[in-house]
Amino acid sequence: MTPQHTEEYDVVVVGGGPAGENAADYAIRGSDRTAAIVEAELVGGECSYWACMPSKALLRPLDVLDAARHLQGIRGPLEPDPAGLLARRDTWVSGYDDRGQVEWAEGAGISVVRGRGRLAGERTVEVTAPDGSTRTLRARQAVVLATGSAPVVPPPLRDIGAWGSRDVTGVTEVPARLAVVGGGVVACEAARWMAALGSEVTLLVRGDRVLPRAESFVSDLVVAGLEASGVTVRLSTGTSGASRDDVRDTGVGRIHGGPVTLRLDGSVELEVDEVLVATGRRPVTDVGLESAGLTADDVAGRTHGGALPDWLLSVGDVNGVAPLTHWGKHQARLVGRLLTARAEGRPDPSVPEDVPVPQVVFTDPQVAWVGPTAAQAREAGLSVETRDAAYTSASGAALLRDDATGQARLVVEQGTGRLLGATFVGPDVAELLHSATVAVTGRLDVETLGHAVPSYPTASEVWLRLLEAEPATDEV
């Protein structure tokens, strides 16, 4: 039998993605306390190798290309270089080697324990290494769950070896015809880079718009941009069945067999060479919670407290609050500060309420929003008004591209004039978003914001147009 070792750390973090790495770092930073990260695959997590980093490495050259193609004064032909795009992706994922991240962790005083971790009762994590040997880690202060999320594959698409987000970010073999099922962030972003790599892409969207969690005006602009990139977008099209005679395990990013026939809404058929399923993700919670008398519901929606004992916390996608890297890292900083305060016998640090969640979607045009949409604010029982402006009403925005287009909206609380949310669609709005995030977090009102003067001629002048816009209170 393989011998077992028990090792003690102050904090044991299960999962070494961006949330877990930051939780471990902030929990021991500047102290002589100890932390271990238990990681089953690569330190850096989904984000570094199969999600944020490869996708944005592929998309950034396309942003520059799309802008350059629409700027008088630049001569073509301007074309994507598929081999160059994939090489750039490989650079950004460090060739799927996590040595750099392990060095960072060790430099920060964090031990990296390779293997799959499971809770084995209070403060205890059992780790099974790739060679089958086991180690037991004991956390003097706390265990932090940071096990991330996994894709959800709807039943009709389960047995055809369909691509998931790892395949499309790790693509090495470009299918001639690709169907993308889903209308969310992964689907819209991936459709764009796969079209640039040479696939004939059909986006199959069950609902009547893409990015359904964004303001309703966003979808038309994103669909127009996808179509301009050569993507066929089919709205209100469910995928009810799929068949593939020849399913092969060819590896991540390769075509997984012969052609696939999709049944759309039960009757129409579509034949493609590969299918990307991008229909959402679920938290990874099969980590022995029952050994501590807990269930996945006890982790859902919270980092600590509730039914969770004081020795167990969670950060990142696993708690499902907002499955975004920056949100997981924010939670990790808060959890790290909380654990530090408790270790030093200080009261729990206070945390402001209503901290808004920002999100950027790297389509063309880009989409960026923070806080609730008007509809979400109303559903939450708030009385709100909206203020709308064309993005190009700011001459700085119109200067960015000859074909610039876009729209912006503020969601403002009636009575107080407080800014609750904002959405921008257009070229380069990703970097504009933080102005709105600061304003919402700072609980600023529209009167005060009128004295924040944007430089001329920048896209930020859209703020002036928004603040001067006629408030609307109807449902749009």
Ligand SMILES: Cc1cc2nc3c(=O)[nH]c(=O)nc-3n(C[C@H](O)[C@H](O)[C@H](O)COP(=O)(O)OP(=O)(O)OC[C@H]3O[C@@H](n4cnc5c(N)ncnc54)[C@H](O)[C@@H]3O)c2cc1C
């Ligand atoms: C294609 C794609 C693009 C994305 N782009 C963006 C973006 O641009 N911006 C953004 O903010 N978000 C983006 N996201 C979302 C982002 O990837 C996640 O929100 C983020 O990775 C969550 O971080 P995490 O640390 O919670 O989990 P993960 O990054 O999933 O890391 C969890 C880690 O835990 C490990 N693990 C799991 N179970 C165990 C176990 N039992 N024992 C040991 N280790 C375990 C896993 O191997 C993994 O390394 C994207 C997602 C996808 C799919």
Ligand SMILES: NC(=O)c1ccc[n+]([C@@H]2O[C@H](COP(=O)([O-])OP(=O)(O)OC[C@H]3O[C@@H](n4cnc5c(N)ncnc54)[C@H](O)[C@@H]3O)[C@@H](O)[C@H]2O)c1
């Ligand atoms: N730029 C970014 O910040 C970025 C990029 C990619 C992913 N992410 C995050 O990763 C997470 C996962 O992204 P995602 O796009 O997979 O999920 P998502 O939740 O954003 O979108 C899933 C989409 O699939 C649709 N869908 C669900 N079930 C379906 C079915 N059976 N048939 C057809 N369509 C179905 C939904 O209506 C929805 O439009 C999200 O939280 C997202 O925010 C962020």
